[in-house]
Amino acid sequence: MTTNDTLPVWDLSPFYKSPTDPKIKSDMSLLAKEYQAIQKKYKGKVHELSGEQMEALVEIMEALSLKSGKLGAFASLLTTVDTKNEGYGALQQKITEWAADLSKYTLFFGIEWKKVPEEKALRVINAVKNPTYKHFLTHMRAFAPYALSEEIEEVLIEKDVTGWESWERLFTQMTSSFIYLFNRKKLTQSEVMKLLSDPQRVVRKQASEVITETLFERKMELTHIYNTLIADKMLEDKRRTYPSWLTGRNLGNKVSDKVVNKLIESVTGRYDIVSRHYTLKRKLLGLSELMDFDRYAPLNLSKKETNIPWNDAVAIVQSAYRDFSPEMGDVVETLFKENAIHAALLPHKRPGAFSASTIASIHPYILMNYTGKDDDVMTLAHELGHAIHQYLAGKTHGQIGMGMPLTTQELASTFGEMITFSKLKETVEGKEKLALLMKKTDSIIATVFRQTAMHCFEDAVHWKRRKKGELKYDDFCEVWMKTQRAMFGKSVKLREEYRGWWSYIPHFIHTPGYVYSYAFGELLALSLYKLYITNPHEFTPTYVALLKAGNSDYPENLLKKAGVDITTDSIWYEGLSVIDEFVAEETKLATELGLI
Secondary structure, three states: OOOHHHOOOOOOOOOOOOOOOHHHHHHHHHHHHHHHHHHHHHOOOHHHOOHHHHHHHHHHHHHHHHHHHHHHHHHHHHHHHOOOOHHHHHHHHHHHHHHHHHHHHHHHHHHHHHHOOHHHHHHHHHHOOOHHHHHHHHHHHHHHHHOOOHHHHHHHHHHHHHOHHHHHHHHHHHHHHOOEEEOOEEEOHHHHHHHHHOOOHHHHHHHHHHHHHHHHHOHHHHHHHHHHHHHHHHHHHHHHOOOOOOHHHHHHHOOOHHHHHHHHHHHHOOHHHHHHHHHHHHHHHOOOOOEHHHOOOOOOOOOOOOOOOHHHHHHHHHHHHHHHOHHHHHHHHHHHHOOOEEOOOOOOOOOOOEEEOOOOOOOOEEEOOOOOOHHHHHHHHHHHHHHHHHHHHHHHHHHHHHOOOHHHHHHHHHHHHHHHHHHHHOOOOHHHHHHHHHHHHHHHHHHHHHHHHHHHHHHHHHHHHHHHOOOOHHHHHHHHHHHHHHHHOOOOEOOHHHHHHHHHOHHHHHOOOOOHHHHHHHHHHHHHHHHHHHOHHHHHHHHHHHHHHOOOOOHHHHHHHOOOOOOOOHHHHHHHHHHHHHHHHHHHHHHHOOOO
16 A cells, blocks of 8 residues: 555755755856846847857857756745745745846847848858757747837736736645545545545545535635736737737747647547547446546446555556667656655645656656556656656757647657556456546546647637636636537536636646647647557657657657658547547447446
8 A cells, every 4th residue: 555655755956955055045146147148248249140159159048048947946846845835935936036037138139039130040040050959049030020129028027927927826826725625634636636536426426516615615816816817918919919819829839820720620520539438438337427527437347456556656657668668768767766756645735747847957857646546657657758758858959959849748748658558458358458448538538628628718718808808707617618518518417516617727827728739749649659559669769769859840840750740630630530449449348248
């Protein structure tokens, strides 16, 4: 049995010894001087730089990013595992304000570079030898039509410290500190969410009611935070003359509006897959209606112990990655040895899971909340996929090459889940195989279809805010239910209590426009997995090379080398066909077992 005492926590000593380490202050002071020096030497002269001089400047800026990123990552990781620690929060705010102030000294670079005439800029780019720097300079100019003056850009940076970033921090602190009273026990959000997959229906229903009640009690604050942030985005987008609320996100993701629209159209056009899966699940559970709190219910077809000890989870995931690629297996081993994973459950720890890339000279850090469920094994596999991608890209292309766009950020994580799932699938048969398959399909539907429905919600409320003005709590709820019902159809009955569940989702707050990248990455991963099954020996080195490429080129170009063309409709249909096959397989197996 896994206990909290046996679960790993981070070792942040590669950054600093402690939050009071005197080196933090000295590094901040030294970096301030270095940032000021770069402004003094280069401001007003970017248009005069040769290719060689430009390359030298980008190299200096990358080095500064590495040093400042070390400070930011340390403070952020500290706060994440104890959001109520005032000392950690104060340090993070101090570094956030310091970083915002420093960024003003390099703000000139992007503004001046975007104003360099096209012919001159192309000569400079062509003369740059480092391919990652070459791509960095090319992509920066894609934002040229939406650039503002240096004075305005500086004001926006200063404003974000007490604006967007402050509201974002408040949301995280609030939701991380929510206490959910379940049978007189005080549970964190991570703990109560896990109860939605409890075998007992009464437990699932009660957990959903507790979640609903808690969110409703804080609806005023949660609604105000979201209203404020989408209004903030609206005003900045208007100033930049972005034609859409999603334009900036798509530019950052390095994909066209056309590609994203086709992705959304393809997924929403196959909502029938969702209905077929949940209709089957309802029959297997023996229910007359499948309620919203039943979606993640286990089938209970297996008599095996559902609690998976941490060491067993580690062994499963390590084996899956090493069998696929020894090089990737080595990265996983390094992360475990370096204590780069925080899995323990703590009262004020942020819920959910992520892999923080931190900086290229150290390694990524993974956060998760391990409760011993088989879902947690897949979460570990997922976050390790992120970490492997970040690690390999950072070691190959440095700090700049490590910052993948969201569209390819989810690729390695979802592919990692697939190879782990395939390994687990080989070890079971009959009812156990059906239960595993159904759970995996649950997960894929959540990643592809639910995230797409969430994107549709986000898209609708951003446009509605711009047309109607400030939205009421009920406005958000109405859109939420409409977009959720479109996905589930008649296969899942959504109670009115479910209408406020939009309010706890952090991606809407932290990264507007993020969620479609989950569907993007999952469908890409499924398409690549088909290629892997067809020719594993040839595919594996190609795939590892893709991860190492990181952010060194546009996703379209990198993926073409791996045999995938994201500019065609077929890529999404290919990925959706895999999910379709999953549902067909689970239906066939359930029929053969005489369960339906």
